[in-house]
Amino acid sequence: MDLSPLTILTVFFVLSGLIGYFVVWGVTPALHTPLMAVTNAISGIVVVAAIMVVGPDILDPDVCTALPCPYPEYTGVLQWSARILGFLAVVLCAINIFGGFAITSRMLAMFKPKAAKASQPATPAE
Amino acid sequence: MLFLINSDVMVLFGLLATVLFVLGLKGLSHPKTARRGNRLAMAGMLVAVATALMAPQVGAFGWVLAGLAVGAVIGIPMVRATPLTALPQLVAAFHSFIGLAATLVGVGMYLRHITFNAVSSGLATEIALGAAIGMVTFTGSVVAALKLQGVLGGKPWAWAGRHILNLGLVLALVLAVVLFTMQLSFLPLAAIILLAGILGVTLVIAIGGADMPVVVSMLNSYSGWAAAATGFMLEQPVLITTGALVGASGAILSYIMCKAMNRSFISVILGGFGTETSAATEATPTQAVKEAGMEDAAFMLSNAARVIIVPGYGMAVAQAQHAVKELYGLLEEKGIATEFAIHPVAGRMPGHMNVLLAEADIPYDAVHELDDINPRFKETDVVLVLGANDVVNPAAQTNPGSPIYGMPVLEAWKANQVYVIKRSHRPGYAGVENPLFGMENCALVLGDAKAVVEGMVTALKNA
Numbered sequence: 001m002d003l004s005p006l007t008i009l010t011v012f013f014v015l016s017g018l019i020g021y022f023v024v025w026g027v028t029p030a031l032h033t034p035l036m037a038v039t040n041a042i043s044g045i046v047v048v049a050a051i052m053v054v055g056p057d058i059l060d061p062d063v064c065t066a067l068p069c070p071y072p073e074y075t076g077v078l079q080w081s082a083r084i085l086g087f088l089a090v091v092l093c094a095i096n097i098f099g100g101f102a103i104t105s106r107m108l109a110m111f112k113p114k115a116a117k118a119s120q121p122a123t124p125a126e
Numbered sequence: 127m128l129f130l131i132n133s134d135v136m137v138l139f140g141l142l143a144t145v146l147f148v149l150g151l152k153g154l155s156h157p158k159t160a161r162r163g164n165r166l167a168m169a170g171m172l173v174a175v176a177t178a179l180m181a182p183q184v185g186a187f188g189w190v191l192a193g194l195a196v197g198a199v200i201g202i203p204m205v206r207a208t209p210l211t212a213l214p215q216l217v218a219a220f221h222s223f224i225g226l227a228a229t230l231v232g233v234g235m236y237l238r239h240i241t242f243n244a245v246s247s248g249l250a251t252e253i254a255l256g257a258a259i260g261m262v263t264f265t266g267s268v269v270a271a272l273k274l275q276g277v278l279g280g281k282p283w284a285w286a287g288r289h290i291l292n293l294g295l296v297l298a299l300v301l302a303v304v305l306f307t308m309q310l311s312f313l314p315l316a317a318i319i320l321l322a323g324i325l326g327v328t329l330v331i332a333i334g335g336a337d338m339p340v341v342v343s344m345l346n347s348y349s350g351w352a353a354a355a356t357g358f359m360l361e362q363p364v365l366i367t368t369g370a371l372v373g374a375s376g377a378i379l380s381y382i383m384c385k386a387m388n389r390s391f392i393s394v395i396l397g398g399f400g401t402e403t404s405a406a407t408e409a410t411p412t413q414a415v416k417e418a419g420m421e422d423a424a425f426m427l428s429n430a431a432r433v434i435i436v437p438g439y440g441m442a443v444a445q446a447q448h449a450v451k452e453l454y455g456l457l458e459e460k461g462i463a464t465e466f467a468i469h470p471v472a473g474r475m476p477g478h479m480n481v482l483l484a485e486a487d488i489p490y491d492a493v494h495e496l497d498d499i500n501p502r503f504k505e506t507d508v509v510l511v512l513g514a515n516d517v518v519n520p521a522a523q524t525n526p527g528s529p530i531y532g533m534p535v536l537e538a539w540k541a542n543q544v545y546v547i548k549r550s551h552r553p554g555y556a557g558v559e560n561p562l563f564g565m566e567n568c569a570l571v572l573g574d575a576k577a578v579v580e581g582m583v584t585a586l587k588n589a
Contacts, residue, residue: 005361006248013354016144016367020374023148026155029470029495032379032477033213035154036346038167039375040220042147043349045171045368046227047194048178049356053234054193056185070243082237083186087193089227089234094197095204096220096227097171103205103216104164110484111157113491 034107041100047093053086055079139177140364146170147368151375157490174364210485211442214342214474218271221345225263225326228352229319232257235359236315247307249359254303256355257315258322263348265326270341274474278331288332289396295325333394336516340383340394342475347376379476386470386496388522388533413564415551420578423510423545423571424585430507433457433464434499436536437479438472440513440549444575447486450512452583454488460586465502466493467536469517496534503540511538511546513575518546519560530558544568547578 027035069075147170153163175194178184208216232253239245245253272278299321306314333341350372357365384391427433435454441447457464466483473479483493503509511518518538521528538544539562546563548570562568571578 006358009358009361009363009366012363013358013366013370016370017374019148020151020371021378023151023371024375024378026152028155028157029382029477030468030480030490030493031154031157031160032382033217033475033481034160034164035151035375035477036217036343036379036475037213038150038154038164039346039350039372040217040224042150042167042171042368043221043224043353043372045143045174045365046224046231046353046356048174048362048365049231049360050193050227050234051175051178051190052181052183052360052362053231053238054184054186054189055238056183068243069241071241075241078237078241082234083189085230085234085237087189089230090190090193091197091200092223092227092230094194095201096197096223097201098198099201099205099216100220101164101168101171102202103208103213105161106205107210107481107484108157108161108164110481110487111160111490112484112487113157114489 031108031111034104037100037104037107041097041104044093044097044100047090047097050086050089050093054083054090055086133182136177136181137363139173140362140367143170143174143177143364144367144371146173147371151371174368177364210481211445212275213478213481214338215271215274217475218267218274218342218345221342221349222264222267222271224349225260225265225267225345225352228260228349228356229257229264230260231356232260232359233315233319236312240310240312245310247310250307250310251303252355252359254306254315254318256352256359258299258303258318259348259355260352261319261322262326262329263345263352265323266330266341266348267326267345269327269330270338270345273330273335274338274342285332288328292325292328295321295328299325329395332396336471337387337389337394338474339471339476339478340380340387340389340391343376343379343383344395345376347373347380350374350376383471383476386534388530413559413561415563416569418545418569418571420571420573420581421585422569423508424582424589426508426543426545427457427462427510427582428460428586428589430462432502432506432508433462434467434503434506434509434538434541435464436467436469436509436511436514436518436538437483438469438512438514438517439474439479440515441575442473442479442482442513444513446512446574446576446579447482447488449576449579449583450483451486451488453579453586454492456583456586464492465499467496467499467503467538468493469496469514469536470534472514472517496536500537503537506541507543509538509541509544511544512579513547515546515548515560516558518544518562519558520565521558521561525561528558538562539565539568542567545571547571547573547575549574 146166150163150167153159302314302317350369354366354369468479518536522530522533522535
């Protein structure tokens with residue numbers, strides 16, 4: 001197959017959007033707030049991008065002998081700036097991931113059904 | 127090119143993560159399976175992050191692990207410290223983080239690639255989109271969080287020229303994107319970020335407090351689209367699939383919220399709701415209403431066979447949930463069938479009221495949605511409206527001139543007796559007169575929701 005990445009990625013994008021559409025309609029309205037919290041956590045997936053921006057170890061300035069660098073004197077600065085931005089993005093996403101899943105668990109733990117009528121006489125019998 | 131190594135294994139693990147996310151969301155279809163759903167989503171995230179760490183283009187593990195640790199150290203205590211009434215602000219703040227992260231990723235990608243002159247116009251378009259969506263999400267969410275926190279007033283910013291300003295900003299943004307894809311230089315990228323940032327503020331600041339559930343859902347959706355945009359930038363399918371899932375979820379919630387208010391998405395986005403209407407109602411003379419004491423209401427409750435409680439955001443503001451739980455427990459003990467009726471836009475975000483009731487230990491199977499419970503109001507003896515107003519307004523069905531005409535409402539007026547607990551005679555958040563208050567079978571119990579419910583509990587205990 002000789003497809004451009006953009007085409008393949010667009011197919012992924014549209015089909016996932018459709019899956020999301022049908023799955024989310026099935027979510028009970030009572031759990032719409034946990035839904036939002038868990039999608040919040042899931043959108044922390046940007047961390048994958050952030051990790052890649054942090055990138056490999058800083059490249060030596062002499063890579064510019066192999067690759068054409070338009071600003072050879074700034075290579076280090078540019079790479080370090082990218083790393084710091086990536087690091088900040090990792091932190092922000094991690095707040096979302098840990099915070100989002102934590103708040104979702106906290107909320108879901110509170111949703112309890114009515115105590116079954118049959119079980120109530122069973123406890124004082126002890 | 128640096129970031130185009132896209133091994134098959136990585137994509138397959140990404141697929142696994144996406145499947146886990148989908149199953150996780152599927153779990154939320156019922157409270158019984160919801161916790162498992164949350165765990166599946168966590169597993170999905172673990173797979174995704176672990177895979178990313180194994181990617182060939184990742185090396186500086188110290189930095190990454192430090193970043194994750196810092197995020198955990200900030201995120202978990204942040205959540206612990208937040209009361210559930212402040213949940214909407216917290217969620218809005220979380221959306222802003224994702225928006226900012228997407229923007230940072232965009233700029234970082236640009237910096238990494240410009241070092242080797244490797245920015246193509248295709249990549250530039252993706253960076254521009256990611257940075258712009260991310261920035262709108264960021265500043266928009268910050269404004270939404272500040273509004274929800276009460277730092278900024280809830281009143282919409284109704285300056286007439288705002289549509290022209292927004293249009294100008296959008297046009298300038300498009301121009302900057304075109305310029306960036308052609309020049310590939312830093313200045314237009316900075317302009318994109320600045321313009322998108324301003325646009326986020328002007329879009330959200332115009333939207334009134336009553337429309338906040340829509341705004342929060344909309345920003346939820348944007349944070350997903352921003353994630354998907356970073357996926358196009360890095361050519362990482364897992365980001366695209368997950369971002370699209372989140373984007374679709376937020377879009378559906380926005381749609382549900384708009385429908386529950388009978389407002390079009392466009393009119394919410396254009397903002398200004400709540401200004402014209404309040405001006406119109408100030409001129410209307412207030413109707414004659416009856417008042418009742420809490421003892422009368424408690425007496426009626428004790429003689430009822432079926433009771434429905436309609437909680438609104440006022441209940442949460444008054445922190446009356448636990449008093450309500452006590453009342454619920456007493457009524458159930460007396461064999462009085464008691465249920466809760468929740469309007470989709472009660473509270474400040476979708477499903478907010480359900481969480482607050484769950485926190486007060488009210489079982490979820492006693493809490494019902496509008497469509498389920500509406501047919502039961504006519505068989506109900508007493509309805510207790512607690513800090514809700516517009517969601518029980520019969521004018522939505524009868525008065526075509528009403529600003530909320532056509533909005534689905536809880537038909538509380540069909541019950542034998544309705545007690546509305548309110549702090550004053552003033553109309554509700556949207557500033558709309560409520561004819562329910564003047565009806566024969568309705569009486570107002572004036573006072574703070576918590577104090578009144580506690581009073582009822584005492585009266586019931588003494589009875």
